[in-house]
Amino acid sequence: MTTNRISKIPDILSSLEKPLLDDWIKAQLDSFTLRKDLISSTDLRRDSAEFLTLLKRATATGNLLDLNTPEWIPVKDFLSGISRSRANQGFTPTETATFIFSLKQPLFARLQEECGQDTSALAEEFWIGTTLLDRLGLFTAETFLSSREEVIKQQQFEMLELSTPVVTLWSGILALPLIGTLDSSRTQVVMENLLQTIVDTSSEYAIIDITGVPTVDTLVAQHLLKTVAAARLMGAQCIISGIRPQIAQTMVHLGVAFGDVVTKASLADALSYTFKQMGITVNRKQN
């Protein structure tokens, strides 16, 4: 819907900024959805004031509908920051977006006063105002969700590091006992970590044990094989142990070729093999 009229919203935001801010803050503090346990009224006032100032500046150009222009970057940066910190504090996406939506009523009250009897002008202003605030609210929700995903990923990564430690079985022999279901990204991280440990400890042998892994799909199998290939290029040999008959069958069905990668049924067998390669023998003490 195109309009010949210039919207009154930028004017309201600049000349009625203070009363609008007061009304908005009051509306938020009165709202039952406000998380008083998570945000103080001081912080709320500060965030609201800053948002209104940035909104005033952005709308000054008269462009209220295209948020992809440079003048809207400061507003979006501010909202991204708010989303991120609210996500970290434990707010829900709705609670965060409500911060924006709650501005509608005070703004519309002012618009009603400005437009008076001109109902068609009022309708148009409502449409512009609601579209603008909806978009900003949705933007907030989107960045909230993506920063939540980042937090979850980070937590997963940290859990990963704790749950899949690389162990030194013997001088020069590393073991990586994998437990649980492997997904593509987890496997990648774990494998990169193994390769780095090979360098850090100058270990020529690494045993990847998958006894504790119930299923292995093609993608994970490929990551394993790529890791073995990468280790070889670095000058180390990987042995895969703990391949159960079911997994072996699946691999054949999926057409995954283990080629000349050394595989053993158990970690013990793999260790035995490695000792032999290194010329190490284990003898029982004679009485």
Add this chain to the structure above:
Amino acid sequence: MTINILRSETIPLRTDEDVVRARRIVRDWTISMKFSLVDQTKLVTAVSELARNTVDHGGGGSALLEMLDDTIRRGIRLTFEDQGPGIPDIVLAMTDGYSSRGSLGLGLGGTKRLVNEFNLFSEPGKGTRVTIARWK
């Protein structure tokens, strides 16, 4: 979804040294954008392959670097362009296969695996344009 271009730079690709320079500039960009070491290496290697192709097979050309932001994540896009002889058989060029004669060298399929986006446009006699992108 709009993509904003935060930064852009054009690098000439005419000599050996230009290929080295292209690697260095892309490395700097990926470091400043905090890409993981593995992702940095993959992109710089892809750049090396394509820059060299431009110099050796395309008769020289240039690369346009762009730092992108689609409001959710950041990325780097590179467009390699030359007015050389073009690639007569694109399917063959994309096939994995090591040519010891080194005519087209390693298939471009390998380079494609190092990046998130890969686009190739080539017309025999007119030139070649390859666009790649890696997102964080």
Add this chain to the structure above:
Amino acid sequence: MDKIPIIKMGDFLLVSIQVDMHDRLAMALQDDLTIRVAKERSKGVLIDISSLDVVDSFIGRMLDNIAAMTRALGTETVVVGMQPAVAITIVELGLSLENIYTALNVDKGMALLEARMQASVDANDD
């Protein structure tokens, strides 16, 4: 033009690649090594790439060529110190590099060369 230095270490030659090489420099290294190996009758060549943070198909081919060339001259080459990120990238790129011996560092590389020398002496004794 800078050249990559080739250092004689007893019976071996050691090349330590520290800079981001342009293609002509890589070709020059290949040529220089061929001459030195023949001249010194070296028993082995060690190429230390622990400072290289990129190995693309050109460098990969160079390493392959050097290995083939030294083998033809009766010696072996070992490439040492490849960084994990580089190894991962090479695998993804599809560079096979099957003909190259590799080791984690210079010490292990020399041990490998000694072992291979011994193996070929034993074979010749039969």
